[in-house]
Amino acid sequence: MPTDVTSGAGRAPAEPGPGRGRGPGPGHPAPLVEPPRQRTTRTPRSTRGNFEMYGWLFMRVSGVVLVLLVLGHLLIQLMLDGGVSRIGFAFVAGRWASPWWQVWDLLMLWLAMLHGSNGLRTVINDYAEHTATRLWLKALLYTATAFTVLLGTLVIFTFDPDIT
Amino acid sequence: MATAAPDPGAAQPDAVPVSPSPGANLMAVTFRIRRFDPEAAAEAFWQDFRVEIDPKERVLDALHSIKGEQDGSLTFRRSCAHGICGSDAMRINGRNRLACKALVKDLSPQRPVVVEPLKGLTVLKDLVVDMEPFFQAYRDMLPFLVTSGNEPTRERLQSPAQRARFDDTTKCILCAACTSSCPVFWNDGQYFGPAAIVGAHRFIFDSRDEAGERRLEILNDNHGVWRCRTIFNCTDACPRGIQVTKAIQEVKQALVTRRL
Numbered sequence A: 001m002p003t004d005v006t007s008g009a010g011r012a013p014a015e016p017g018p019g020r021g022r023g024p025g026p027g028h029p030a031p032l033v034e035p036p037r038q039r040t041t042r043t044p045r046s047t048r049g050n051f052e053m054y055g056w057l058f059m060r061v062s063g064v065v066l067v068l069l070v071l072g073h074l075l076i077q078l079m080l081d082g083g084v085s086r087i088g089f090a091f092v093a094g095r096w097a098s099p100w101w102q103v104w105d106l107l108m109l110w111l112a113m114l115h116g117s118n119g120l121r122t123v124i125n126d127y128a129e130h131t132a133t134r135l136w137l138k139a140l141l142y143t144a145t146a147f148t149v150l151l152g153t154l155v156i157f158t159f160d161p162d163i164t
Numbered sequence B: 001m002a003t004a005a006p007d008p009g010a011a012q013p014d015a016v017p018v019s020p021s022p023g024a025n026l027m028a029v030t031f032r033i034r035r036f037d038p039e040a041a042a043e044a045f046w047q048d049f050r051v052e053i054d055p056k057e058r059v060l061d062a063l064h065s066i067k068g069e070q071d072g073s074l075t076f077r078r079s080c081a082h083g084i085c086g087s088d089a090m091r092i093n094g095r096n097r098l099a100c101k102a103l104v105k106d107l108s109p110q111r112p113v114v115v116e117p118l119k120g121l122t123v124l125k126d127l128v129v130d131m132e133p134f135f136q137a138y139r140d141m142l143p144f145l146v147t148s149g150n151e152p153t154r155e156r157l158q159s160p161a162q163r164a165r166f167d168d169t170t171k172c173i174l175c176a177a178c179t180s181s182c183p184v185f186w187n188d189g190q191y192f193g194p195a196a197i198v199g200a201h202r203f204i205f206d207s208r209d210e211a212g213e214r215r216l217e218i219l220n221d222n223h224g225v226w227r228c229r230t231i232f233n234c235t236d237a238c239p240r241g242i243q244v245t246k247a248i249q250e251v252k253q254a255l256v257t258r259r260l
């Protein structure tokens, strides 16, 4: 917010308001109410590519697949055959002995995490106003996603039912 | 008010009316207008104007009456006054509309009618916003017929079905009501916005045009069609009744099917 301190004219308006009004600068006698939104020659234009398209498609496809996986998961874990009451270490160990359930859980983990993270990436892009904020939030998001996905994958494949 | 009950004696007020038709039922309506004059103050503020107006008149008539009879400094754009030039889009009672198509009676005039400039574009003065970013996005879209080869000696023929394919998007008057109602655009001014995509749609699906691929490539951008969240604000805002969100989805679909 460049206020013109030399002339004092920059502080002429009594109430500066919540950061919206801009003090009149030397080259700009009229302050702006909103920041200008312009596509200039200096705006980076190398943002074309299929990435956003694949992201968009992935959200649709993974959404459909997740509905099936998660509903199946809930059905098995909560309702069928005694439901929640039979869940325990032995139950998990029994299931992960079969590659089918390993793959099921792995798919669920990867799809849910990537679906959720891409959704959050979208939210950050939409709502974080400053480039730095966006950068930090996304760095945090990607770190958390990578950590969860890798840890989960590791556990699914290295699960030891005989652990003491 | 359907029954014409002219009661000239009772209806003529002392206040200065907006050239009322004889027998008009005038009503006192408050217009709460967002004022901003960069040469006077850095802050925008609300100002109320009371206008004696026939509720069947439009917001534009009220603005004219205020400018002509109460405050000559009130600034707004208008040209045709008949919903075809697209210059007087503004936020009226929280919704983007053309002032020349918004009837006062439809805006619950018992309460103050709130008039603001379009959101997401820089306000220059009062209700006038800087449309340049909006037009820039439109220009980026190559909004003109692109063909190759020699110019034909007769008109380029097109079947009614081919014409119908993009009929809806030919109706755009570039008023910016859609783009400035889009929350994605509010936060990311680099987003092309619904109107530019409507303009692209009009040519992408035109059988005579040959640059559809180029336009799709332009829209396949981080700030292109994929930023659309199908919020439908644009469709609601369009004074021409264009199915804006549908057009955007069709462009997405064209991109997916042609790229895969």
Ligand code: SF4
Pocket: B086, B171, B172, B173, B174, B175, B176, B177, B178, B179, B194, B195, B198, B237, B238, B239, B240, B241, B242, B244
């Ligand atoms: S699509 Fe509708 S709302 Fe958008 S600029 Fe065109 S006429 Fe205005």
Ligand code: FES
Pocket: B077, B078, B079, B080, B081, B082, B083, B084, B085, B086, B087, B088, B089, B098, B099, B100, B101
């Ligand atoms: S003045 Fe032309 S559209 Fe309203």
